[in-house]
Amino acid sequence: MGWWQVDADTLARGRFVVSPLCETISSLKVLQRHAPAAHPGARAWLAEHLPAFQELVRADPLTPLLLDAAFRPHWNADFITPTPAAEGGQSFEEELAVLRATPPEQVRDDLTVALGGPPPPALCRPDLAERAADLVEWVWRRTVLPQWPVRRRVLEADVVARTAQLSRGGWAAALEDMRPGLRWLGGDRLQINTHEHAPRETSGARLLFVPVGFDTSWVSWEGRHRYAVVYPCAGALAEPDRPPAPEALGALLGRGRARVLVLLDAPRSTTHLVALTGLPLGSVGRHLKVLLDARLVRRRRAGRSVLYYRTESGDVLVGSQQDDATEDRAPAGTGAAAAQSR
Numbered sequence: 001m002g003w004w005q006v007d008a009d010t011l012a013r014g015r016f017v018v019s020p021l022c023e024t025i026s027s028l029k030v031l032q033r034h035a036p037a038a039h040p041g042a043r044a045w046l047a048e049h050l051p052a053f054q055e056l057v058r059a060d061p062l063t064p065l066l067l068d069a070a071f072r073p074h075w076n077a078d079f080i081t082p083t084p085a086a087e088g089g090q091s092f093e094e095e096l097a098v099l100r101a102t103p104p105e106q107v108r109d110d111l112t113v114a115l116g117g118p119p120p121p122a123l124c125r126p127d128l129a130e131r132a133a134d135l136v137e138w139v140w141r142r143t144v145l146p147q148w149p150v151r152r153r154v155l156e157a158d159v160v161a162r163t164a165q166l167s168r169g170g171w172a173a174a175l176e177d178m179r180p181g182l183r184w185l186g187g188d189r190l191q192i193n194t195h196e197h198a199p200r201e202t203s204g205a206r207l208l209f210v211p212v213g214f215d216t217s218w219v220s221w222e223g224r225h226r227y228a229v230v231y232p233c234a235g236a237l238a239e240p241d242r243p244p245a246p247e248a249l250g251a252l253l254g255r256g257r258a259r260v261l262v263l264l265d266a267p268r269s270t271t272h273l274v275a276l277t278g279l280p281l282g283s284v285g286r287h288l289k290v291l292l293d294a295r296l297v298r299r300r301r302a303g304r305s306v307l308y309y310r311t312e313s314g315d316v317l318v319g320s321q322q323d324d325a326t327e328d329r330a331p332a333g334t335g336a337a338a339a340q341s342r
Helices: 006-013 020-033 039-060 061-071 090-098 104-115 128-174 247-253 255-263 270-277 281-293 312-329 335-341
Strands: 003-006 183-186 191-194 206-212 217-224 225-234 299-303 305-310
Touching: 003 183, 006 206, 020 039, 020 090, 020 128, 020 206, 020 225, 039 128, 061 104, 061 128, 090 128, 128 206, 128 281, 128 299, 128 305, 217 247, 247 255, 247 281, 247 312, 255 270, 255 281, 270 305, 281 305, 305 312, 312 335
Parallel strands: 206 225
Antiparallel strands: 003 191, 183 191, 217 225, 299 305
16 A cells, blocks of 8 residues: 655645645546536636637647656656645635646656556656646636636635544544555554555655545645645535525524525535535534424444434424515516526
């Protein structure tokens, strides 16, 4: 297995950061593999942007070669996934400048490691880092930037939830279910994946954990100074547009509690609810307790996660209020179809 030796001081200085470049690389990986996404919002995002991306790839023979060589099944070429700054907070342009400035010899070395042998002659060119940066910038401007305020809130909500887990249960709890193959082995060992790699000594380095919106993950490091684990956040990246909780339901339960109940039309974790509502983790927990006591929701364990979902009584309560709200909005004599046509 691949693991890092992490002493107590390094772990204590570990922190969660949000990186617009990592979010863009995650989006690029999803566009490259164009596999069906599990979440409806992610499927809608892919359907919207995949045709333009595929046209871009077809227009330049170098692009598919670059993507295939840079993103391998078990390893990325390191130059295309630079490690975020230790303090976080960099703009996309600042992060992209690091990728763009990668020396040609380092690009070739990184591709050789990823491919397990020399890269194709077409990729042995001095401007390959520039070409890769141009592709990443296209993905940012076309597919990520329009959503970035929403995405950033989702990622920050995950950071808040993970930090709360850290304060309650230590790093073992905060790392739980973060990414496949990642787990705390005890002592000073952090398993980062299940591949056979030599252990890496991280003493004195800054250890970073970086959430991204899609189901992608990787690790990276900058010399012996910074190490990063990029992991898929627990919240949904792009939830389909939902109407607000009905006013009458909000008056009955309180706005926040009503919002939580409406969102539990499908099983969701507390972290997911934090990401979707923007409420603090403690507030979501209190709302769930009241809803549980009122038997409007139930919970069940799925692996290491606890998921909450509406009971039949909860469905009836939400459904009746939503039906009433629809009728109130429809002009007399026009029916629901007229209301929907607006």
